[in-house]
Amino acid sequence: MESDSARTPHLRAAPPPDGRPSADELLVLVARGDENAFSALYEQVASKVYGLCVRVVRDPAQAEEVAQEALVEVWRTASRFDPARGSANSWVLTLAHRRAVDRVRSAQAASERDRRAAATATVAPYDEVAEEVAGNLERQAVRRCLGRLTELQNEAIGLAYYGGYTYRQVSDLLGIGLPTVKTRIRDGLIRLRDCLEVTG
Amino acid sequence: MNPMDVHTLVGAYVLDAVDDLERAAVERHLTGCAECTTEVTELRATAARLGGAAAAPPPPGLRDRVLAEARRTRQLAPAARIAEPVSSPAVVRRWKAWTAAAVAAAVIAVSVGATTYVVQERRVSTERQQAADIRAVLAAPDARVILADVTGGGRVSVIKSDQRGEAVVVMTDLPEVGRDRAYQLWTIVGTNATASNVMAGGERSGVTLLKGLSSVDALGLTREPAGGSVEPTKPVLAAVPIRR
Numbered sequence: 001m002e003s004d005s006a007r008t009p010h011l012r013a014a015p016p017p018d019g020r021p022s023a024d025e026l027l028v029l030v031a032r033g034d035e036n037a038f039s040a041l042y043e044q045v046a047s048k049v050y051g052l053c054v055r056v057v058r059d060p061a062q063a064e065e066v067a068q069e070a071l072v073e074v075w076r077t078a079s080r081f082d083p084a085r086g087s088a089n090s091w092v093l094t095l096a097h098r099r100a101v102d103r104v105r106s107a108q109a110a111s112e113r114d115r116r117a118a119a120t121a122t123v124a125p126y127d128e129v130a131e132e133v134a135g136n137l138e139r140q141a142v143r144r145c146l147g148r149l150t151e152l153q154n155e156a157i158g159l160a161y162y163g164g165y166t167y168r169q170v171s172d173l174l175g176i177g178l179p180t181v182k183t184r185i186r187d188g189l190i191r192l193r194d195c196l197e198v199t200g
Numbered sequence: 201m202n203p204m205d206v207h208t209l210v211g212a213y214v215l216d217a218v219d220d221l222e223r224a225a226v227e228r229h230l231t232g233c234a235e236c237t238t239e240v241t242e243l244r245a246t247a248a249r250l251g252g253a254a255a256a257p258p259p260p261g262l263r264d265r266v267l268a269e270a271r272r273t274r275q276l277a278p279a280a281r282i283a284e285p286v287s288s289p290a291v292v293r294r295w296k297a298w299t300a301a302a303v304a305a306a307v308i309a310v311s312v313g314a315t316t317y318v319v320q321e322r323r324v325s326t327e328r329q330q331a332a333d334i335r336a337v338l339a340a341p342d343a344r345v346i347l348a349d350v351t352g353g354g355r356v357s358v359i360k361s362d363q364r365g366e367a368v369v370v371m372t373d374l375p376e377v378g379r380d381r382a383y384q385l386w387t388i389v390g391t392n393a394t395a396s397n398v399m400a401g402g403e404r405s406g407v408t409l410l411k412g413l414s415s416v417d418a419l420g421l422t423r424e425p426a427g428g429s430v431e432p433t434k435p436v437l438a439a440v441p442i443r444r
Contacts, residue, residue: 031275031278033275035267035270035271038267038270039263039267042263042266042267046258046262046263046266047255047256047257047258048251048252048254048255049258050255050256050257050258050259050262051251051254051255051256052251052252052254052255054254054256055254060259064258064259064262067258067262068262068265068266068269071262071266071270072266072269072270072273075270075273075275076270076273076274076275076276077275077276078275078276079275079276079277079278080276080278084335084338084339085237085241086241086244086245087245087248089248089252090241090244090245090247090248093247093248093251093252094214094244094247094248096251097215097216097247097251098216101216138249138252138253139253141249142249142250142252142253143253157215157250160212160215160216160217161215161216161217161247161250161251162250162254164216165217166212166217166218166219167209167212167217167218168219170217179208181212182208182209182211182212183208183211185211185212185215185217186208186210186211186212186243187211188211189211189214189215189243189246189247190211190243192246192249192250193242193243193245193246196246196249
C-alpha cells in the first residue's frame with residue numbers, strides 16, 4: 001500500500017511475481033544435484049550465456065560449444081556459488097565470459113580485424129527474436145547507459161568485454177597509455193553501474 | 201605490483217581483461233580488502249548486465265546436450281574440508297554454514313527482485329546502503345541462523361550477528377492475508393513487545409534488517425491491520441529467541 005511505505009522502510013516485496021523460483025534459489029538446489037532445478041535454471045540463463053558467447057567468440061558453432069561447456073561448468077561447480085558475493089545471474093555470466101575469453105585468446109586463427117569490428121560497446125540493433133529473449137527494457141537500459149559513457153570509456157569496455165581483449169591489447173589498439181586504459185575501464189564501469197541502477 | 205596498481209586493475213579484472221599473473225595479484229589483494237570485494241561484486245553484476253543485453257535464442261539442440269552432459273558429470277563437493285576430522289562439531293558447523301548460504305540466497309533473491317520497485321521510488325542510495333548492511337550481517341564472522349515455523353504456514357529465518365547487534369529477517373510463504381492486513385515484527389525484551397517493521401498489506405514474503413538488538417531476547421511476528429499497530433494483536437504467530 002502506498003501510504004504504508006513511510007512506515008516500512010526496511011521491507012521489500014518478494015519476487016518472483018509469477019511464482020517461479022529465482023535463479024539464486026535454483027542454483028542452491030543445483031548444488032545439491034537437483035536436475036530439475038538445473039533444467040529450470042537453464043531456461044533462465046541459456047539465452048544470455050549463448051548470446052554472450054556468440055558476441056565474444058563470433059563463430060556460431062564455436063560459440064555453441066563454449067556455451068555448452070560453460071553451462072555444464074555451472075552444474076559442476078554450483079557448490080562454489082556464494083550468494084553473499086553476487087547474484088546467480090552474475091555468477092553464471094562471469095563464468096561464461098571467462099570461458100569465451102579463454103577460447104578467443106587461444107584461437108590464434110581468429111581474425112583480429114573481425115574481432116575488433118565486432119567489439120564496439122554497442123548493443124546489437126533491434127532484432128525481433130533476440131529482443132523477445134532478452135527483454136526489451138533491459139536491452140534499452142543497457143544501450144542508454146552505454147550511450148552516457150565517454151567515447152573512450154565505451155570503446156575500452158567494448159573491446160575488453162565483448163572483444164575479449166586484455167587491457168594491454170586495448171591500449172595498443174586505441175593507441176593510449178596503459179594507466180589511462182585501466183582507469184577508463186574502471187571509471188566507465190562505475191558510471192555504468194550507477195546508471196543501470198537508476199534506470200533499472 | 202603495489203596495492204595502488206592492483207586496485208586500478210579492478211575494472212579490467214572484472215572484464216577478464218587481465219593476464220593470469222595480474223588476475224592472481226588482484227585476487228590476493230581482494231582477500232584482504234572488503235571494500236574492493238564489494239566493488240568487484242558490483243562491477244561484476246554490471247558486466248553481467250552487458251552480457252545479458254547480448255542475449256540471443258540458443259540453438260534448439262543445446263538444451264538436451266547440456267542436460268545430458270550434466271547428468272554424466274560429477275559435481276564438485278562444497279568447498280572442501282576433507283582434512284577435517286568428522287567429529288560432531290564439524291558436522292554442526294558445516295550444516296550451519298550451508299543453511300546460512302541457503303538463507304542468504306533467499307535474501308539476495310528478494311533484494312534483487314525488489315530493485316525494480318525501489319528504483320521507481322528513487323531511493324537508490326538508501327537501498328544500496330541497506331543491501332550493504334544486509335551483506336555485512338551475512339558476512340559477519342559470528343553470524344548464525346535461527347529458524348522458526350509460523351503458525352498457519354511459512355517460515356521466519358533470522359541471521360543474527362551478536363557482535364553487530366543486527367539481524368537479517370527473512371519471511372517466506374506466510375499465510376495469505378488480505379491487503380487490509382499486514383505482518384509485523386516485534387522486538388521482545390522480557391515480556392515487553394516493542395513495535396518493529398511492518399510489511400506492506402497483503403505481502404506474504406519479505407526481508408528486513410533489524411538493528412540495535414543487543415539486549416533483545418526474541419523477535420515476534422503477528423498479523424495486524426495494514427500499516428501496523430503499537431500493541432501486538434494476539435496470537436503471536438512466531439516467537440524466535442535470538443539471544444545467545
